[in-house]
Amino acid sequence: MRAVLDHVGIAVKDLGAALAFYRDALGLEIEAPEEVAAQRVRAHFIPVGESKDRGAGAPGVKLELLEATSPDSAIAKYVEKRGPGLHHITLRVDDIHAALAQLKQRGAKLVDEAPRPGAEHGLVAFIHPSSAHGVLVELKQVVEQPSATDHHPSAASAVTRYALGDLELISLFDGFLRLDGGAMFGVVPKALWAKQTPADDKNRILLAMRPLVVRGARTMLIDAGLGGKEDRRFHEIYGVDRSRNLDHTLAEAGLTREDIDIVLATHLHFDHAGGFTVRDAAGRVRPAFPRAQYVVRRGEWEDARHANERNRASYLADSFLPLADAGVLQLVDDDQTIMPGVRVRRTGGHTMHHQMAIIESGGRTAAFMADLVPTTAHLAEPWIMGFDLYPMDTLASKKAFYKDALEKDMLVFFEHDPAVAAGHIREEQGKRRIVPAQSRS
Numbered sequence: 021m022r023a024v025l026d027h028v029g030i031a032v033k034d035l036g037a038a039l040a041f042y043r044d045a046l047g048l049e050i051e052a053p054e055e056v057a058a059q060r061v062r063a064h065f066i067p068v069g070e071s072k073d074r075g076a077g078a079p080g081v082k083l084e085l086l087e088a089t090s091p092d093s094a095i096a097k098y099v100e101k102r103g104p105g106l107h108h109i110t111l112r113v114d115d116i117h118a119a120l121a122q123l124k125q126r127g128a129k130l131v132d133e134a135p136r137p138g139a140e141h142g143l144v145a146f147i148h149p150s151s152a153h154g155v156l157v158e159l160k161q162v163v164e165q166p167s168a169t170d171h172h173p174s175a176a177s178a179v180t181r182y183a184l185g186d187l188e189l190i191s192l193f194d195g196f197l198r199l200d201g202g203a204m205f206g207v208v209p210k211a212l213w214a215k216q217t218p219a220d221d222k223n224r225i226l227l228a229m230r231p232l233v234v235r236g237a238r239t240m241l242i243d244a245g246l247g248g249k250e251d252r253r254f255h256e257i258y259g260v261d262r263s264r265n266l267d268h269t270l271a272e273a274g275l276t277r278e279d280i281d282i283v284l285a286t287h288l289h290f291d292h293a294g295g296f297t298v299r300d301a302a303g304r305v306r307p308a309f310p311r312a313q314y315v316v317r318r319g320e321w322e323d324a325r326h327a328n329e330r331n332r333a334s335y336l337a338d339s340f341l342p343l344a345d346a347g348v349l350q351l352v353d354d355d356q357t358i359m360p361g362v363r364v365r366r367t368g369g370h371t372m373h374h375q376m377a378i379i380e381s382g383g384r385t386a387a388f389m390a391d392l393v394p395t396t397a398h399l400a401e402p403w404i405m406g407f408d409l410y411p412m413d414t415l416a417s418k419k420a421f422y423k424d425a426l427e428k429d430m431l432v433f434f435e436h437d438p439a440v441a442a443g444h445i446r447e448e449q450g451k452r453r454i455v456p457a458q459s460r461s
């Protein structure tokens with residue numbers, strides 16, 4: 021493993037006082053601050069490397085002033101317990117998953133068993149100080165930005181592109197939301213899931229919404245995230261952050277709403293179908309993709325229209341009923357090809373008629389797993405959401421799908437993972453892990 025010093029993190033209690041020293045007294049240049057939503061901190065980087073390695077592509081060593089944005093962030097707790105001061109050092113590695121696997125094999129104690137989104141477009145993971153001789157060590161992998169933009173998307177919200185035979189697959193982003201960690205992991209105890217996915221002070225975990233574009237003879241969008249119709253109260257309850265959303269990422273992908281020919285629904289929950297419609301200036305809700313036909317499984321459509329006490333909170337009628345009124349709805353009854361290369365496959369489990377998309381071209385296969393395997397933390401078979409209406413069906417579908425995915429070495433897409441859009445499943449000694457796929461720029 022090759023590791024280079026990336027930065028030294030300094031926990032700060034009073035940012036003004038810290039700036040008075042580092043900026044004014046030392047005369048250093050401070051970069052614009054960056055929010056790291058997943059860790060509830062604001063990072064202020066200060067380049068202190070030699071100028072020759074400060075050019076693009078070779079970032080020099082930096083100091084990082086860390087300011088808590090919430091009293092429950094790790095930095096706030098650290099400052100409260102020990103006062104401000106040296107917090108961590110960060111080593112940059114080429115493959116953070118490989119580095120973590122190697123450390124784990126050698127018995128190192130890890131704070132993060134899986135990488136999470138960090139500052140400066142990175143994936144990061146912390147190693148426990150007890151294994152690093154009293155120093156908190158952060159590993160970081162810089163994820164290359166697939167498209168140049170002026171608002172620097174972090175790796176977590178980047179547009180990523182993959183070639184699959186004659187098709188192009190583009191993973192988009194419609195923001196983050198936070199859902200109860202217990203509900204996201206069902207019967208798995210918090211003592212286990214919290215290691216993979218830290219919870220906030222309301223016990224919620226960070227999730228992304230990642231719709232997928234499939235470009236071939238036609239252009240298909242699979243799911244569309246939450247969309248922009250919900251009010252502030254809704255955003256507070258679900259911790260929604262759509263400051264970067266589908267509009268930004270569609271544009272970065274070089275697409276407009278008019279380019280979408282087909283919108284495919286995996287199911288009609290609000291975090292998948294909310295973006296199917298928009299409210300226009302007159303307050304009327306209409307289809308968000310003016311040229312598209314919307315393909316929905318008939319059983320899911322019926323269940324969403326006739327919701328019950330158990331699933332009612334997951335459906336917002338405004339996201340799907342206007343499709344029928346506008347005459348753009350196509351209901352499908354069974355597993356079938358929706359456009360050349362894209363088939364739907366019912367998984368059930370999460371909802372009775374939840375479906376995934378299987379995408380095939382040039383002898384290669386990809387799968388958009390939707391809520392069958394929403395994040396990389398849900399890879400293990402029993403890690404099934406408490407939201408699932410029929411968890412035993414989820415279990416059976418996961419088993420059958422993994423067999424298929426391993427045989428075909430499928431490229432799998434995680435619709436809700438906060439850090440990883442897509443990867444390949446690897447199985448070693450009965451244990452599965454994900455090797456994130458590199459986006460081709």
Ligand SMILES: [Zn+2]
Binds near residue numbers: 287289370391
């Ligand atoms: Zn769902």
Ligand SMILES: [Zn+2]
Binds near residue numbers: 291
């Ligand atoms: Zn979902």
